[in-house]
Amino acid sequence: MTANALLQPLQVGAIMLKNRAAMSAMTRNRAPNGYPSDLMKEYYVQRCGAGLIVTEGLLITRQGTDxxxxPGIWDDKHVAGWKDIVDAIHKAGSKIYAQLWHLGRLSHPEAQEQILAGEPVYGPSAIAARGGKFRDVPGSPGFVTPTAIEDPWTIIAQYKQAAINAKEAGFDGVELHAANGYLVMQFLDNTSNKRTDEWGGSVENRCRFGLEVFKALIEVFGQDVGVKLSPAGGYNDVGMPLRDTLDTYSYFITEADKLNPGYIVLVRYSSITDEQFDGVLRATRHDVFKSYRHLIKNAKVFLNSGISPEEGHQLVSEGKADGVFFGFSWLTHPDLVERIKRGYPLDNAPDFLRLIPEDGERDWSKGYVDYPAYAH
Incomplete structure (x- = not known):
């Protein structure tokens, strides 16, 4: 066994992580009617080898989603369900952040959740995203043209309340989901944000919404707040020309870092295409680490997307990153840290048919909590 930099402890905000092999948010769709379950608790506790676990995206309000x-985090029943999971994770020796998620224009008005919410589909501007596939809406329609948000402060207040709920549930912190084409990124991107008020137009104005949300979360959790960014774009029909991308994210990251958060995680470009765009992504291919790492002076820096344990060790040992967020490696290897420590291979293949339970699927444990530990 050789010492691996990923296994060293790390101070993030007010908490000490036992290692730097963090688990990224991954939507798994095992929350019946949006509420946490005992099966979800089993899934997260299995992966408590991670120094930090970030939950799958938690919807901050009812939204019609594909x-x-x-799961959500908007009412007392959510708080109670997540508290049970958080307590179990703490007992197992790990830390957990709640990822706060708003779909924005990627919701659908005829999805059951949106009907129950009694609200229109919101976005920065009345511009529809290409693609989409809503399995619980007849005909599996695509995205619709959203209603432009009249007063973004109302949504910022929802984020803050979600953070208050997360704190009541005992989470160690919260992560703002500002990646993958969801609401915060829709405000950042000049292809989805055509506003002419103080929330759109210039780089500063397009960044205002995300920064104000970030400030609201910090009011609740102090330093124990992170933000996830995917400047390379593409997913869910966002992505700007390179110059606009560099200007926008350089400003956002600089200003976010001034708030002294726990961490900033950069998601690098992925070549994986999405069938909803007929295999074509609106991506801005560039090295996000080289482009923005130097701007981060206060927060801890994590990298995410397609990173092997070997690359992660090198990034941390060379001082280029403070830690790494693994996704599929944690999904398929609940004993990931032990495998890293022992030099065991990552040989569990993902059961892609069970990443999201099929319609009518009864056994949600398949492809979820049934990945084996390494046999040695």
Missing amino acids: HLNA
Whole structure:
């Protein structure tokens, strides 16, 4: 066995992580009617080898999503369910952040959750995203043209309340989901944000919404707040020309870092295409680490997307990153840290048919809590 930099402890905000092999948010759709379950608790506790676990995206308000059975964090029943999971994770020796998620224009007005919410689909501007596939809406329609948000402060207040709920549930912190084409990124991107008021137009104005949300979360959790960014774009029909991308994210990251958060995680470009765009992504291919790492002076820096343990060790040992967020490696290897420590291979293949339970699927444990530990 050789010492691996990923296994060293790390101070993030007010908490000490036992290692730097963090688990990224991954939507798994095992929350019946949006509420946490005992099966979800089993899934997260299995992966408590991680120094930090970030939950799958938690919807901050009811939204019609094509992610059936995605969990939320907007009412007391959510708080109680998540508290049970958080307590179990703390008992197992790990830390956990709640990822706060708003779909924005990627919701659908005829999805059951949106009907129950009694609200229109919101976005920065009345511009529809290409693609989409809503399995619980007849005909599996695509995205619709959203209603432009009249007063963004109303949504910022929802984020803050979600953070208050997360704190009541005992989470160690919260992560702002500002990646993958969801609401915060829709404000950042000049292809989805055509506003002419103080929330759109210039780089500073397009960044205002995300920064104000970030400030609201910090009011609740102090330093124990992170933000996830995917400047390379593409997913869910966002992505700007390179110069606009560099200007926008350089400003956002600089200003976010001034707030002294726990961490900033940069998601690098992925070549994986999405069938909803007929295999074409609106991506801005550039090295996000080289482009923005030097701007981060206060927060801890994590990298995410397609990173092997070997690359992660090198990034941390060379001082280029403070830690790494693994996704599929944690999904398929609940004993990931032990495998890293022992030099065991990552040989569990993902059961892609069970990443999201099929319609009518009864056994949600398949492809979820049934990945084996390494046999040696």
